[in-house]
Amino acid sequence: MLEFxxxxxIWLWGLTLAASLLALPSLFNVAGLDWPASLPNPQxxxxxxxAGGSHLLLEARADDVRAQxxxxxxxxxxxxxxxxxxxxxxxxxxTGDGRLSFMLxxxxxxxxxxxxxxxxxxxxxxxxxWELAVVDGQRMVLTQTxxxxxxxxxxxxxxxxEVVRRRIDELGTREPTIIRQGDTRIVVQVPGLEDPDAxxxxxxxxxxxxxxxxxxxxxxxxxxxxxAPAGSEVFPYAxxxxxxxxxxxxxxxxxxxxxxxxxxxxxVDPTSNQNVVNITFxxxxxxxxxxxxxxxxxxxxxIILDGQVLSAPNxxxxxxxxxxxxxxxFTAESANSLAIALRSGALPVPLAVVEERxxxxxxxxxxxxxGLLAMTIGSLAVIALMxxxxxxxxxxxxxxxxCNVLMLLGIMALxxxxxxxxxxxGFVITIGAAVDANVLINERIREERLRGRKVIAAVETGYKExxxxxxxxxxxxxxxxxxxxxxxxxxxxxxxxxxxIGLFTSVFTGVTLxxxxxxxxxxxxxxxxxxx
Amino acid sequence: xxxxxxxxxxxxxxxxxxxVPFFVLSIVLIIGSWAAVAVNGLNFGVDFAGGQEVRMxxxxxxxxxxxxxxxxxxxxxxxxxxxxxxxxxxxVSIRVRLPEDAEDTPGAATxxxxxxxxxxxxxxxxxxxxxxxxxxxxxxxxxxNSAVLALLAAxxxxxxxIWIRFEWQFGVGAMFALVHDVSVTVGLFALTQMEFSLxxxxxxxxxxxxxxxxxxxVYDRIRENLKKYRKMPLPELLDLSVNETLAxxxxxSLTLFIALVPxxxxxxxSLFGMVAAITAGLFIGTYSSIYMAxxxxxxxxxxxxxxxxxxxxxDRQEKIARGEV
Numbered sequence: 001m002l003e004f005x006x007x008x009x010i011w012l013w014g015l016t017l018a019a020s021l022l023a024l025p026s027l028f029n030v031a032g033l034d035w036p037a038s039l040p041n042p043q044x045x046x047x048x049x050x051a052g053g054s055h056l057l058l059e060a061r062a063d064d065v066r067a068q069x070x071x072x073x074x075x076x077x078x079x080x081x082x083x084x085x086x087x088x089x090x091x092x093x094x095t096g097d098g099r100l101s102f103m104l105x106x107x108x109x110x111x112x113x114x115x116x117x118x119x120x121x122x123x124x125x126x127x128x129x130w131e132l133a134v135v136d137g138q139r140m141v142l143t144q145t146x147x148x149x150x151x152x153x154x155x156x157x158x159x160x161x162e163v164v165r166r167r168i169d170e171l172g173t174r175e176p177t178i179i180r181q182g183d184t185r186i187v188v189q190v191p192g193l194e195d196p197d198a199x200x201x202x203x204x205x206x207x208x209x210x211x212x213x214x215x216x217x218x219x220x221x222x223x224x225x226x227x228a229p230a231g232s233e234v235f236p237y238a239x240x241x242x243x244x245x246x247x248x249x250x251x252x253x254x255x256x257x258x259x260x261x262x263x264x265x266x267x268v269d270p271t272s273n274q275n276v277v278n279i280t281f282x283x284x285x286x287x288x289x290x291x292x293x294x295x296x297x298x299x300x301x302x303i304i305l306d307g308q309v310l311s312a313p314n315x316x317x318x319x320x321x322x323x324x325x326x327x328x329x330f331t332a333e334s335a336n337s338l339a340i341a342l343r344s345g346a347l348p349v350p351l352a353v354v355e356e357r358x359x360x361x362x363x364x365x366x367x368x369x370x371g372l373l374a375m376t377i378g379s380l381a382v383i384a385l386m387x388x389x390x391x392x393x394x395x396x397x398x399x400x401x402x403c404n405v406l407m408l409l410g411i412m413a414l415x416x417x418x419x420x421x422x423x424x425x426g427f428v429i430t431i432g433a434a435v436d437a438n439v440l441i442n443e444r445i446r447e448e449r450l451r452g453r454k455v456i457a458a459v460e461t462g463y464k465e466x467x468x469x470x471x472x473x474x475x476x477x478x479x480x481x482x483x484x485x486x487x488x489x490x491x492x493x494x495x496x497x498x499x500x501i502g503l504f505t506s507v508f509t510g511v512t513l514x515x516x517x518x519x520x521x522x523x524x525x526x527x528x529x530x531x532x
Numbered sequence: 533x534x535x536x537x538x539x540x541x542x543x544x545x546x547x548x549x550x551x552v553p554f555f556v557l558s559i560v561l562i563i564g565s566w567a568a569v570a571v572n573g574l575n576f577g578v579d580f581a582g583g584q585e586v587r588m589x590x591x592x593x594x595x596x597x598x599x600x601x602x603x604x605x606x607x608x609x610x611x612x613x614x615x616x617x618x619x620x621x622x623x624v625s626i627r628v629r630l631p632e633d634a635e636d637t638p639g640a641a642t643x644x645x646x647x648x649x650x651x652x653x654x655x656x657x658x659x660x661x662x663x664x665x666x667x668x669x670x671x672x673x674x675x676x677n678s679a680v681l682a683l684l685a686a687x688x689x690x691x692x693x694i695w696i697r698f699e700w701q702f703g704v705g706a707m708f709a710l711v712h713d714v715s716v717t718v719g720l721f722a723l724t725q726m727e728f729s730l731x732x733x734x735x736x737x738x739x740x741x742x743x744x745x746x747x748x749x750v751y752d753r754i755r756e757n758l759k760k761y762r763k764m765p766l767p768e769l770l771d772l773s774v775n776e777t778l779a780x781x782x783x784x785s786l787t788l789f790i791a792l793v794p795x796x797x798x799x800x801x802s803l804f805g806m807v808a809a810i811t812a813g814l815f816i817g818t819y820s821s822i823y824m825a826x827x828x829x830x831x832x833x834x835x836x837x838x839x840x841x842x843x844x845x846x847d848r849q850e851k852i853a854r855g856e857v
Binding site: 049057196197352353354355356357358359360362363366367370371373374375377378379381382385386388389390391421422424425428429431432433435436439440443446447450465468469472473475476477478479480481483484486487488489491492495496499531532 | 535536537538541589645646660661662663664665666667668670671678679681682685686689690693694697730731733734735737738740741742744745748749752756776777779780783784786787788789790791792793794795797798799800801802803806807810
């Protein structure tokens with residue numbers, strides 16, 4: 001039990017030294033010293049609550065995806081039927097309850113219609129996305145399957161994550177973390193952000209830009225009451241525009257979406273001196289835009305952003321070059337924010353901020369300083385108590401404690417784990433609890449000596465008998481640590497990480513290392529009595 | 533060299549003599565804690581209640597102007613705000629509820645926080661914004677569910693482990709001790725109305741891990757003594773075991789305690805609640821390992837026979853060595 005072959009001694013101390021060395025760069029950093037650039041530089045990550053920054057949890061609603069899909073399908077079907085030769089006439093189109101239903105004016109068209117719609121029902125994947133049913137021989141009903149909706153949500157979230165990443169990259173922040181969480185959520189963490197509001201306003205807009213023709217036949221009083229004529233829909237004017245509080249009726253179909261842009265820049269219109277956003281369509285979008293404007297010269301069209309009308313200018317002349325200008329009561333900031341959002345693409349689905357945590361940059365530095373101070377005082381107090389109670393054995397426990405803290409820090413740096421504010425509490429708990437193993441061992445040695453055992457036998461029994469309780473106690477802590485990890489979000493996870501790694505390092509240093517030290521001393525000094 | 537001995541050798545305190553009154557006390561404490569929760573309620577932070585929480589420090593003041601802040605923020609039209617000291621006398625947390633439609637309007641919730649901060653900054657230039665949290669009602673509900681689930685799962689898993697390692701009576705004893713520790717800690721938060729947040733649940737989970745350390749040491753010794761003193765009456769044997777391990781119980785609790793006190797006094801203010809919970813849990817856990825985990829074993833009828841089949845050759849040798857056989 002107390003015999004350690006040389007290779008084992010070298011291996012144990014080597015491991016301790018290596019893990020402790022890994023802690024040095026982080027310690028240099030905390031002390032404000034420069035770590036030589038030529039050496040490897042593993043660092044403990046600082047959580048947002050210590051580094052300052054923003055954490056946002058964004059959520060998409062499945063209903064939005066469902067509705068969006070349904071509308072796309074409706075437009076698709078209308079287009080297909082119109083383009084069929086001869087044209088298939090349909091009517092009584094309705095969307096609701098997750099299904100699209102319409103009547104064929106001529107029941108004989110049913111097979112032709114089916115033949116055209118069925119290919120459109122299948123997406124890129126093998127999942128069956130829609131069910132097609134024919135009712136009374138003349139009505140077709142397209143129902144979204146759950147699997148299809150799930151697939152659509154999954155796709156939407158994937159591309160939403162990409163869009164969010166592009167937008168945040170445009171802000172030029174360092175090391176943002178953007179990960180999908182669960183089915184409908186995205187976690188965004190941006191450390192050390194100067195202006196969290198800019199981030200929020202950027203992610204808050206879906207940036208779905210639409211150009212739709214104003215319905216000139218709509219009765220103004222109906223529009224103000226929110227009632228749209230058939231085939232049209234009513235949108236409010238955006239807050240801050242001169243027409244705020246008013247509504248505009250636009251043709252539901254036949255507009256252009258702003259998702260075929262190749263560029264968007266904020267600028268100032270030289271004639272009106274207003275803030276505007278200049279956009280450039282891609283070839284296909286440009287052609288569509290040219291067609292729309294050519295066919296409707298002299299009529300107004302509404303520029304709609306995320307369901308709100310920015311402005312509804314008249315089309316003075318066909319716009320053929322694929323370039324257009326969006327005006328609409330922008331400030332320089334909001335024009336820039338919209339330009340970024342349009343450049344990085346529209347979100348396929350609106351995202352709501354369901355959780356936000358922002359920590360000021362000063363607080364974290366204070367917390368680290370206060371935490372270090374408390375840790376130092378606590379460690380000194382623990383060391384004093386241990387040495388006073390167990391003498392030489394307390395000194396060994398102290399050495400083990402120092403190794404423990406260094407190893408814990410080193411492993412956290414190596415694994416690139418994140419230290420959070422509760423993690424600091426985890427460090428202190430680890431310091432206070434790590435010596436528990438030594439208390440159990442030393443008390444047992446004391447007890448065995450009182451019973452009259454010889455020194456070597458007492459030490460051996462002490463380590464062996466105490467080992468059982470140490471193992472059981474640490475295992476229950478480990479269970480709690482795993483639960484903590486599973487339960488916690490960010491900061492609490494940081495707490496769990498420190499506690500769990502601390503369990504392993506403290507058993508290693510508190511039991512194995514002290515035994516190594518005690519054994520070395522016993523073999524060299526061969527004491528016949530020990531003070532413990 | 534004279535070493536410090538906090539517990540003299542051969543201490544013999546008759547702990548278990550008072551097992552009935554203390555057990556009744558423990559039960560009363562558990563019931564009282566839940567009564568306090570029922571009557572006072574827990575002061576849920578934004579994590580569990582949902583809403584908007586702004587934390588600010590008034591850098592040039594001794595104490596934060598809490599009443600005037602309440603009035604100032606109350607005047608913004610988001611209902612009655614909860615303004616309380618947070619971590620230090622010059623630091624506050626301000627909580628307002630989110631309007632009903634905030635869930636559907638992206639950005640509406642966070643805009644409230646910005647308005648609160650702007651209003652305070654205009655009135656008090658020395659106010660430093662330390663944090664700004666928004667949690668929607670839905671997410672807060674998820675946090676509540678997962679907190680309850682994590683606490684129950686941790687208690688069950690730990691008790692199960694004790695059952696596997698010892699005997700079922702010990703597992704039940706551990707379970708009761710845990711219920712006691714968790715209840716009383718939660719009860720303290722209901723009583724003091726300190727903010728109950730995710731951090732506090734984390735603290736309680738840590739307590740579930742650590743409060744059993746003492747219990748395990750005592751149980752381990754009970755098992756050892758059950759094998760050693762086959763004829764000793766159980767209450768006496770428990771007393772012996774508790775006394776033999778008393779020095780360890782005191783020392784392990786003390787080392788953790790003296791490590792935590794500086795953190796409580798000089799540590800980051802926003803950790804205060806969490807560290808306070810762990811510190812309280814430390815005492816509650818030590819108490820319960822003596823008065824909750826022990827007496828239950830008597831009533832559940834643990835006998836030396838519980839461990840007889842497990843007596844190993846090594847134990848046998850040890851007895852021979854001691855001349856006990």
